[in-house]
Amino acid sequence: MTHPIPIRKMAFEVPVAEDFNPLYIAGNATLSYMHTALGLYVVRLEPFIVKSLRKVLPQIRDEALREEVDRFCRQESQHHQKHADFNELFLARKYPGLEARIKRLRDDFDGYLRHRSDRFRVGFVEGFESYTSQSALTLLASGLYEHKRSEPRFAGLFKWHLLEEIEHRNVAYDIYQHLYGSYLVRAGMCWMAQQHMFRFFADCLRIMSAAEGERGGARYRTTFKHRLLFTRVDPFVKRLRTMLPGYTPRHLRIAADFAELSDQLSAQAVSVQ
Numbered sequence: 001m002t003h004p005i006p007i008r009k010m011a012f013e014v015p016v017a018e019d020f021n022p023l024y025i026a027g028n029a030t031l032s033y034m035h036t037a038l039g040l041y042v043v044r045l046e047p048f049i050v051k052s053l054r055k056v057l058p059q060i061r062d063e064a065l066r067e068e069v070d071r072f073c074r075q076e077s078q079h080h081q082k083h084a085d086f087n088e089l090f091l092a093r094k095y096p097g098l099e100a101r102i103k104r105l106r107d108d109f110d111g112y113l114r115h116r117s118d119r120f121r122v123g124f125v126e127g128f129e130s131y132t133s134q135s136a137l138t139l140l141a142s143g144l145y146e147h148k149r150s151e152p153r154f155a156g157l158f159k160w161h162l163l164e165e166i167e168h169r170n171v172a173y174d175i176y177q178h179l180y181g182s183y184l185v186r187a188g189m190c191w192m193a194q195q196h197m198f199r200f201f202a203d204c205l206r207i208m209s210a211a212e213g214e215r216g217g218a219r220y221r222t223t224f225k226h227r228l229l230f231t232r233v234d235p236f237v238k239r240l241r242t243m244l245p246g247y248t249p250r251h252l253r254i255a256a257d258f259a260e261l262s263d264q265l266s267a268q269a270v271s272v273q
C-alpha cells in the first residue's frame with residue numbers, strides 16, 4: 001500500500017511561448033494572475049520549506065513524523081521543479097518591475113534562512129500551509145480547472161499541486177506542535193507568512209494587469225476592487241481560522257471524491273513512491 005503522502009513524478013507538457021494565453025484560468029485576468037503569482041511565489045518558498053525542515057529533522061523524536069516530514073519535503077521539491085518549467089512562460093512576458101519584485105522575495109527567504117531561528121522558519125512554513133490547505137480544498141471544488149476557458153495543461157499542474165497540499169496538510173502543523181507548540185507564536189507566524197504571500201500576490205496583480213492591459217486591452221486588466229477582493233477580503237475568513245486557538249488541520253472537511261482524484265493523479269504519474 002502506498003503511503004498517504006506519495007511522491008509522484010509527473011510529466012506535464014508545458015505550452016510553448018507562442019501559444020501562451022496569459023488569461024489561462026477561466027479566461028479571467030484576476031484569477032489567472034493570482035495563479036501566475038502563486039507559481040512565482042512557490043518556486044522561492046518551496047526550497048525554503050525544504051531547507052528549513054531538513055535543518056530540524058534530527059530534532060524530531062517520532063519516527064512516523066520524521067518520515068512524513070521527509071515525504072512532505074519531497075512533494076514540495078517536485079512542485080518546485082514543475083512550476084519552474086511553467087514559470088518560464090511568465091518570465092518571458094517581460095513584465096516591468098517583476099524581476100525586482102522577485103529579487104526582493106528571494107532576498108526575504110535568503111535572509112530568513114541566514115538570520116532567523118528554526119522556530120521562526122517552521123512557524124512560517126506552518127503559516128503558509130495552514131492557509132493553502134484550505135484554499136486548495138476551495139479551489140479544487142470550484143470547478144475552475146474544468147472550466148472550458150481554462151487551459152488544460154495549467155489546470156493539470158495546479159490540480160496536482162493543490163491535491164498534494166491537501167495530502168500533506170497535517171505535517172507542518174504536527175512538526176510545529178512537536179517542536180514548539182506555542183499558540184501565540186504560531187498565530188503570529190500565520191499572520192506574518194500569509195501577509196508576506198498576499199503582498200507579493202497584490203504586487204504581481206498590479207504589475208501584470210498594467211503590462212497585459214497595455215498589450216491586450218480592458219479584458220486583460222484587473223480592477224482595484226478585484227485586487228482588494230482577492231488579496232484581502234476573500235482570504236480574511238480562511239486566514240482568521242488558521243489563527244484561532246482551536247485550529248487544527250484535522251478539522252478540515254475533505255471532499256468525498258478526494259481519494260478518487262488522488263488515485264487518478266497517481267495513475268497519470270511517471271512514478272509513485
Ligand SMILES: [Fe+2]
Binds near residue numbers: 046075165
Ligand atoms: Fe507545494
Ligand SMILES: [Fe+2]
Binds near residue numbers: 076
Ligand atoms: Fe505544501
